[in-house]
Amino acid sequence: MKIRFFSSSHFLAFLFLLTALIACKKDKNTVIGPVDQNSTRTQLSLDSIFLYAKETYLWNDALPGYEQFSPRKYTSLSTELANLQKELFDITQFKVNSLTNLPYEFVAAAPSNSKYSFVSTDDTNPAQKKSSITLDGVGDDFGFALSIVGADDIRVRYVNPGSPAAAATMARGYRVVKVNGKAVRADVQSDIDLINAAFAQQTMTLNLQITTKKSIDVSLKKATYNSSPIFKKAVIIIDSKQAGYLSYARFSSLQNSQADLDLAFGEFSAAGINDIIIDLRYNGGGYVETAQYLSNLIAPSSLNGSVMYIEYFNQLMQTGNAPILSKQIITDSNNKPLISNGKLATYADVDYSVKGNTHTFSKKGSLNTIKNVYFIISGSTASASELVINNLKPYLNVILIGSKSYGKPVGFYGLKIDKYTVYMSQFQSKNASGQGDYFNGFDADFFAIDDVTRDFGNLSEISLAQAISLIKNGTTSTANSIMNIEGEGAKNASTVEVKNIGPDHEFNGMVEDRINLKK
Numbered sequence: 160m161k162i163r164f165f166s167s168s169h170f171l172a173f174l175f176l177l178t179a180l181i182a183c184k185k186d187k188n189t190v191i192g193p194v195d196q197n198s199t200r201t202q203l204s205l206d207s208i209f210l211y212a213k214e215t216y217l218w219n220d221a222l223p224g225y226e227q228f229s230p231r232k233y234t235s236l237s238t239e240l241a242n243l244q245k246e247l248f249d250i251t252q253f254k255v256n257s258l259t260n261l262p263y264e265f266v267a268a269a270p271s272n273s274k275y276s277f278v279s280t281d282d283t284n285p286a287q288k289k290s291s292i293t294l295d296g297v298g299d300d301f302g303f304a305l306s307i308v309g310a311d312d313i314r315v316r317y318v319n320p321g322s323p324a325a326a327a328t329m330a331r332g333y334r335v336v337k338v339n340g341k342a343v344r345a346d347v348q349s350d351i352d353l354i355n356a357a358f359a360q361q362t363m364t365l366n367l368q369i370t371t372k373k374s375i376d377v378s379l380k381k382a383t384y385n386s387s388p389i390f391k392k393a394v395i396i397i398d399s400k401q402a403g404y405l406s407y408a409r410f411s412s413l414q415n416s417q418a419d420l421d422l423a424f425g426e427f428s429a430a431g432i433n434d435i436i437i438d439l440r441y442n443g444g445g446y447v448e449t450a451q452y453l454s455n456l457i458a459p460s461s462l463n464g465s466v467m468y469i470e471y472f473n474q475l476m477q478t479g480n481a482p483i484l485s486k487q488i489i490t491d492s493n494n495k496p497l498i499s500n501g502k503l504a505t506y507a508d509v510d511y512s513v514k515g516n517t518h519t520f521s522k523k524g525s526l527n528t529i530k531n532v533y534f535i536i537s538g539s540t541a542s543a544s545e546l547v548i549n550n551l552k553p554y555l556n557v558i559l560i561g562s563k564s565y566g567k568p569v570g571f572y573g574l575k576i577d578k579y580t581v582y583m584s585q586f587q588s589k590n591a592s593g594q595g596d597y598f599n600g601f602d603a604d605f606f607a608i609d610d611v612t613r614d615f616g617n618l619s620e621i622s623l624a625q626a627i628s629l630i631k632n633g634t635t636s637t638a639n640s641i642m643n644i645e646g647e648g649a650k651n652a653s654t655v656e657v658k659n660i661g662p663d664h665e666f667n668g669m670v671e672d673r674i675n676l677k678k
Contacts (some may be wrong), residue, residue, distance in 0.1 A: 200577055201239050205230040207576045208246055214481040217569060217584040218254030218263065219473050243278050243579060251276050251583070256598055263598055264584070275569055276583040292386050294445050294666060296415035298322055299383045301363060303329055305354070306611045307658045310346035314611045315367070316659065317441060319408070320387040327377040329367065331614045336374065337366035351660065358661045388416050390438070391615035392423040394430045397631050403427035404623065406438035406615040409666060410445030410543040413452055421524060424456045428526040436626045438535040440561055440609060443667035444542025447570060454550045455523040457532060462520040466591040467550050470516040470570070470671065477511050487574060489674065499676055506572070510677045516586070531556045533626040536601065537609055541565035542669035545597060546588055553592045559603045560625050566600035570669030582668065605635050609657050
């Protein structure tokens with residue numbers, strides 16, 4: 160059963176009033192006084208975000224009362240959405256991580272944004288608008304991304320399967336020479352502006368260098384397409400051993416991911432691999448259900464019934480003392496309200512207890528020989544990706560290669576408030592050993608730069624080469640160079656800082672859309 164929302168605007172307006180009245184009766188810390196019948200929808204939305212946070216936000220214990228917080232003060236910004244986002248940001252900055260003395264949701268690179276929580280305006284699948292490809296595997300763009308390797312070296316970072324870029328035979332590692340007929344450099348701001356503008360248009364032409372002797376011209380037109388979440392899969396022969404390699408872009412819906420994952424792991428099983436390399440360097444997360452499925456594909460059947468992970472909600476939710484959740488109606492896959500025990504089912508009917516949110520292993524597929532798991536990670540590795548890593552740490556030999564991950568051990572449901580859906584941190588995941596405080600990310604066991612000069616699965620790509628060396632020799636490779644262009648010398652990777660350019664809208668989050676109603 161999927162969680163969806165009853166979205167009649169008039170019904171929601173009534174719910175806002177009812178929510179406020181209930182809050183008045185429930186807790187003196189959230190008293191807002193008599194509801195003004197002339198309250199605007201914006202004021203009611205501001206109230207609702209705060210009141211939902213008081214009961215459902217993971218760190219609700221740090222929030223002040225209604226009078227002190229005064230949610231209706233958020234009126235100074237130019238749009239309603241901006242005011243709601245500013246309110247949510249302020250809510251997320253109260254709880255401080257004692258290890259860093261900074262808020263859990265503080266982001267150094269973007270100090271005015273929450274690290275985890277956000278407000279969406281999309282009514283159909285709100286979280287999806289945060290990404291260029293939805294979590295159902297549907298893209299609506301050119302289908303590629305770029306990175307800067309040097310002043311005169313711009314590379315294709317990845318190409319989405321099924322996209323216009325893929326149809327034009329583009330691949331990771333190709334060097335961009337011209338955009339819309341103009342030669343471009345990374346150290347010329349007008350060229351960067353031209354590239355960004357090109358991504359915003361409906362068509363684009365590129366001149367791409369593949370080797371010193373080969374270039375191609377491509378003409379792209381934006382299109383809607385279905386995309387596999389798998390960039391690359393392969394069985395790699397390493398002396399007398401065989402290892403599986405899987406580059407996985409996102410934890411899309413199980414409907415979108417399962418067939419491709421099953422195919423890949425079927426090939427790994429047939430090869431009898433003991434080592435597997437899971438490339439999650441650009442995987443910002445997605446559905447918890449899919450992360451659990453991947454964990455079950457990797458884990459041996461001997462772990463069946465063992466704890467995989469536990470989702471911890473705040474104490475009010477765990478003990479069933481968050482009545483505001485009764486305002487969120489659960490609907491079925493046909494968007495019809497779900498009836499449970501003769502009444503409309505709501506979020507308040509969901510089991511948020513520790514027992515009800517303890518998930519165990521249940522083997523999927525026939526691969527039963529994995530002993531070592533090598534994860535390739537980066538600062539873009541987040542949420543559901545980190546969940547899989549954490550799930551397996553107590554049981555298998557897990558090795559991390561690349562650079563520090565994002566750090567997002569929290570997830571959320573979507574809360575429908577008027578025409579918006581609010582995603583605020585609502586649960587924290589921990590593994591069987593009680594580990595789950597990786598708010599600052601997982602450190603790589605072996606550092607490796609993101610070698611965008613080589614395609615996924617290229618045995619010389621630095622991160623993959625490190626994994627292969629560890630499997631073969633038990634030590635990392637001394638190779639530390641990236642190619643200027645294939646066949647044309649190299650430069651030391653330690654002197655290179657890879658930066659992304661153009662739109663970068665991959666989803667970052669951990670979405671729990673399954674429900675477990677109270678018995």
